[in-house]
Amino acid sequence: MAIKVLVYDDNEALRTSIEALIMAEDDFLLLAVMPNAETVETDVKELQPDVVLMDIDMPVINGVMAVQRIRQFNQQLPVIMLTVFDDNDNIFKAICAGASGYLLKQNATSEIPGAIRTVMAGGAPMTGSVARKVLQMVPKAVNTEQEKSNLSEKETAILQLLVKGFSYKMIATELRISIDTVRFHIKKIYDKLHVHSATEAVSRAIRDKLV
Known part of the structure; x- marks a missing residue:
């Protein structure tokens, strides 16, 4: 379609x-x-x-x-x-x-x-x-090291792929997990980084060198 x-x-x-x-x-x-x-x-x-x-x-x-x-x-x-x-x-x-x-x-x-x-x-x-x-333009994070340590190994791997421009489907294929699992981890990433979108997450990851 x-x-x-x-x-x-x-x-x-x-x-x-x-x-x-x-x-x-x-x-x-x-x-x-x-x-x-x-x-x-x-x-x-x-x-x-x-x-x-x-x-x-x-x-x-x-x-x-x-x-x-x-x-x-x-x-x-x-x-x-x-x-x-x-x-x-x-x-x-x-x-x-x-x-x-x-x-x-x-x-x-x-x-x-x-x-x-x-x-x-x-x-x-x-x-x-x-x-x-x-x-x-985005203000510097105060607790960058804490936020980095709060991310699990899987969450860090997913964030790295988001930064590279991978879609949810591509991440699922790359990490050999389901798309639902990708969505679950991305929600956790949003919560830990205090962001509300993939764009904000990517910006934070690059800016604060989280990956």
């Missing part, structure tokens, strides 16, 4: 590029390409997308506000943010809002297909330079 994609971006040229890119993939179905997120709640409820590509900097309703609105009624829908390199404040706000991944606009057309497949498989796609920006 095709992955249903909903796109929000106020840049007409980029919208056209994304539209062509998604339509060229046999396993993607483009639902709509919107210039702003003013009707995001209605769009998501009516179109039922599998994944949303969301520009951060848009008029009327910006991407961060749009993610917040989505999360008020849907906690599971993957939302991949499209951002610019120096947009520190909004990237940080997007983490707190519940975004699922982050791509630089200049790399978006080459990274979007893989990012969509990664997030649909449970991963957290993030352009490397965006990840570095995120790490610079």
